[in-house]
Amino acid sequence: MSAASFSAAETQRFSSAVVDFPSTSSCFDIEALSLAYEGKPALRDLTLRVPRHRVTAFIGPSGCGKSTLLRGLNRLHDLNDQVTRNGHIRLEGQDIHGRDVDVAELRRRVGMVFQTPNPFPMSIYENVAYGVRLQGVKRKRELDEIVEWALQSAALWEEVKADLHASAWTLSGGQQQRLVIARTLAVRPDVLLLDEPASALDPISTLKIEELIRGLKSQLTLILVTHNMQQAARVSDYTAFLHAGELVEYAPTDTLFTNPRLRRTEDYITGRVG
Amino acid sequence: MRIPRVGGDGVWRWLSGACVALSLLAVVALLVLVVTRGLAHFWPADIEQLTLDDGQRIAGIARGSEAGEQRYFTANRDLDGEVWRWVETQAIERRETPPELLYAERRDWGPFIGRLTALETPAGERLQGAEAERRLRRALAGDAEVTTLHVRNVEGRALEVEFAQVASLSWPNRMDIGDKLAAWGHGVWRFLSEAPSDGNTGGGVWPAIFGTLLMVILMSLVVTPFGVLAALYLNEVARQGPLTRLVRIAVRNLAGVPSIVYGVFGLGVFVYGLGGHLDSWFFAERLPSPTFGTGGLLWASLTLALLTLPVVIVATEEGLARVPVALREGSLALGATRFETLRRVVVPMALPSMLTGVILAVARAAGEVAPLMLVGVAKLAPEIPVDGEFPYLHLDSKFMHLGYHLFDLGFASRDAEAAMPLVFATATLLVVVIVVLNLTAIILRHHLRARHRALEHS
Numbered sequence: 001m002s003a004a005s006f007s008a009a010e011t012q013r014f015s016s017a018v019v020d021f022p023s024t025s026s027c028f029d030i031e032a033l034s035l036a037y038e039g040k041p042a043l044r045d046l047t048l049r050v051p052r053h054r055v056t057a058f059i060g061p062s063g064c065g066k067s068t069l070l071r072g073l074n075r076l077h078d079l080n081d082q083v084t085r086n087g088h089i090r091l092e093g094q095d096i097h098g099r100d101v102d103v104a105e106l107r108r109r110v111g112m113v114f115q116t117p118n119p120f121p122m123s124i125y126e127n128v129a130y131g132v133r134l135q136g137v138k139r140k141r142e143l144d145e146i147v148e149w150a151l152q153s154a155a156l157w158e159e160v161k162a163d164l165h166a167s168a169w170t171l172s173g174g175q176q177q178r179l180v181i182a183r184t185l186a187v188r189p190d191v192l193l194l195d196e197p198a199s200a201l202d203p204i205s206t207l208k209i210e211e212l213i214r215g216l217k218s219q220l221t222l223i224l225v226t227h228n229m230q231q232a233a234r235v236s237d238y239t240a241f242l243h244a245g246e247l248v249e250y251a252p253t254d255t256l257f258t259n260p261r262l263r264r265t266e267d268y269i270t271g272r273v274g
Numbered sequence: 275m276r277i278p279r280v281g282g283d284g285v286w287r288w289l290s291g292a293c294v295a296l297s298l299l300a301v302v303a304l305l306v307l308v309v310t311r312g313l314a315h316f317w318p319a320d321i322e323q324l325t326l327d328d329g330q331r332i333a334g335i336a337r338g339s340e341a342g343e344q345r346y347f348t349a350n351r352d353l354d355g356e357v358w359r360w361v362e363t364q365a366i367e368r369r370e371t372p373p374e375l376l377y378a379e380r381r382d383w384g385p386f387i388g389r390l391t392a393l394e395t396p397a398g399e400r401l402q403g404a405e406a407e408r409r410l411r412r413a414l415a416g417d418a419e420v421t422t423l424h425v426r427n428v429e430g431r432a433l434e435v436e437f438a439q440v441a442s443l444s445w446p447n448r449m450d451i452g453d454k455l456a457a458w459g460h461g462v463w464r465f466l467s468e469a470p471s472d473g474n475t476g477g478g479v480w481p482a483i484f485g486t487l488l489m490v491i492l493m494s495l496v497v498t499p500f501g502v503l504a505a506l507y508l509n510e511v512a513r514q515g516p517l518t519r520l521v522r523i524a525v526r527n528l529a530g531v532p533s534i535v536y537g538v539f540g541l542g543v544f545v546y547g548l549g550g551h552l553d554s555w556f557f558a559e560r561l562p563s564p565t566f567g568t569g570g571l572l573w574a575s576l577t578l579a580l581l582t583l584p585v586v587i588v589a590t591e592e593g594l595a596r597v598p599v600a601l602r603e604g605s606l607a608l609g610a611t612r613f614e615t616l617r618r619v620v621v622p623m624a625l626p627s628m629l630t631g632v633i634l635a636v637a638r639a640a641g642e643v644a645p646l647m648l649v650g651v652a653k654l655a656p657e658i659p660v661d662g663e664f665p666y667l668h669l670d671s672k673f674m675h676l677g678y679h680l681f682d683l684g685f686a687s688r689d690a691e692a693a694m695p696l697v698f699a700t701a702t703l704l705v706v707v708i709v710v711l712n713l714t715a716i717i718l719r720h721h722l723r724a725r726h727r728a729l730e731h732s
Contacts, residue, residue, distance in 0.1 A: 076603060108609025118600040120619055131608035187609055
């Protein structure tokens with residue numbers, strides 16, 4: 001895959017979209033995507049490729065459409081009649097809006113972690129087992145194994161193994177967020193969407209989440225929406241800067257932060273505009 | 275002089291506080307009035323024998339006084355034609371409480387106050403004096419057999435009373451406080467456990483208690499699934515738009531329709547419409563006497579279910595709306611379908627609200643009288659609608675209801691004044707039944723919440 005696969009018009013519009021994934025292929029192919037809420041455009045003609053098994057960050061000021069884009073990737077917008085869409089999103093080459101696509105299965109494959117931790121009012125164990133049970137796993141031993149594996153993957157096992165049957169709502173905010181990650185990992189997604197996963201957390205919890213994100217990319221593709229430029233710089237491999245519903249610049253994180261092509265990008269990341 | 279500023283904090287605090295205090299006072303006063311007067315009815319008060327200055331003799335139980343006159347409950351409707359006497363206090367020459375005066379409740383003609391003169395046994399014996407009284411006590415305890423009581427009122431007029439007619443009999447003037455307490459307890463128990471007698475002014479209200487409870491339970495069984503499913507549809511399935519809003523407003527307005535209108539609807543649609551058709555299809559051999567084509571338990575329950583439907587829908591909708599969007603999205607993001615999300619996350623979280631709706635519906639239904647008069651409640655239906663005969667639960671039968679019984683006692687009985695204590699007793703009971711129903715539902719809700727929590731810990 002190379003920049004050559006972009007259409008001429010797109011390359012012209014943002015020459016900075018010259019993103020090459022030398023060691024991996026693309027996971028999501030977003031092509032000329034436009035989204036509107038009640039007729040008001042939120043995303044305009046956006047084209048972007050997200051690399052597999054890397055961390056890609058979407059940054060930009062509030063209202064730039066980065067969360068809208070993220071929620072488009074697992075079709076959460078389907079719940080809202082007011083959203084209209086144009087363009088295509090392909091996951092591993094398959095159009096996610098295709099007729100034969102099972103939305104539930106798509107959402108299992110594309111897990112999502114939200115801004116505020118949203119554990120269910122159940123035990124820690126049941127939270128993690130929730131999605132697994134939906135997949136039809138009933139055997140206790142199998143469930144136990146998956147729950148332990150997921151909690152370990154989310155670096156929460158050591159803290160909660162003593163009482164898995166405590167209510168999830170007794171955990172701290174940071175622990176709850178890791179529980180939500182564990183819950184998502186338990187259904188073995190291919191992609192993990194993270195919508196400002198640390199914005200409601202204290203610095204230490206944030207650090208733990210960031211470590212986790214870096215550790216997880218060997219298993220799956222991660223897409224991170226964040227307000228926090230340092231966080232994007234710390235954890236992501238690629239960064240896309242969005243502004244007013246448009247993709248302004250998309251580049252390897254190092255390049256984008258050290259040597260942005262466009263003035264708007266530079267202004268934003270240096271804090272002159274926001 | 276400082277005038278408190280209207281709208282100042284102090285004024286508002288006092289005003290609102292005073293309103294709460296007034297409401298509390300009203301509730302407490304109501305309960306105290308109803309409960310004390312209701313329960314006092316069963317207390318075996320002393321019977322006074324009065325000798326008036328014109329030589330007349332009266333025996334009765336003092337029940338209140340007014341402007342120099344005293345009111346006595348003198349019973350003996352068959353002898354005197356009435357059961358109350360107003361006596362000028364000044365005209366009373368002598369007041370006694372002769373121990374041998376007895377108070378008997380009869381199944382016809384109401385209570386009797388007077389003296390026992392003789393007793394007939396099945397063997398043809400005729401006992402008198404102390405021996406007669408001993409035998410009568412044994413008979414009341416069930417140890418001996420007696421056929422007829424010969425009694426006289428205090429004026430000396432004689433009367434024969436069949437023993438089978440006697441519902442209860444006591445000598446209140448001979449009772450000490452322990453005996454009276456026991457008699458009071460027995461009286462309360464009879465009130466709760468027996469069928470009414472003597473044109474509803476005597477006996478108990480058991481069929482009415484049972485009828486009320488059964489109707490409310492049947493109503494809950496109908497209204498709960500209907501209301502919950504309707505709310506689920508409105509809140510979760512239907513596309514939110516002007517039409518849904520309209521339906522919602524309509525449902526809320528339905529709660530404000532006068533209950534008698536529901537009664538008319540029930541009569542027209544359920545009784546004449548549905549019932550009439552059921553009869554012509556399945557019970558044609560019994561026509562023209564109707565089976566389902568007349569008011570009955572089923573139609574009353576359905577009518578009340580309709581009446582309380584908005585309550586359940588509104589409460590359920592509120593509960594559903596309170597489930598955070600974040601949890602729904604969290605579930606969907608794990609690959610759950612909308613139905614799975616509803617079943618596993620949304621409904622369990624809204625369950626306590628649904629139960630609250632049912633509680634409110636039950637409280638409303640248990641006290642409703644007006645629509646029932648049109649769709650199946652009866653003045654007297656001593657047989658409860660559940661028995662050992664197939665199909666065990668007789669949905670077509672008429673039934674008694676505490677609220678209607680109350681109305682009947684107070685306004686439609688032969689002697690409303692004599693029935694007044696029973697009105698209070700029945701009102702007490704109605705309040706107790708509603709409190710019990712509510713408590714049951716609250717405990718159930720608490721239990722569910724606890725199970726919900728336990729589920730978190732299982």
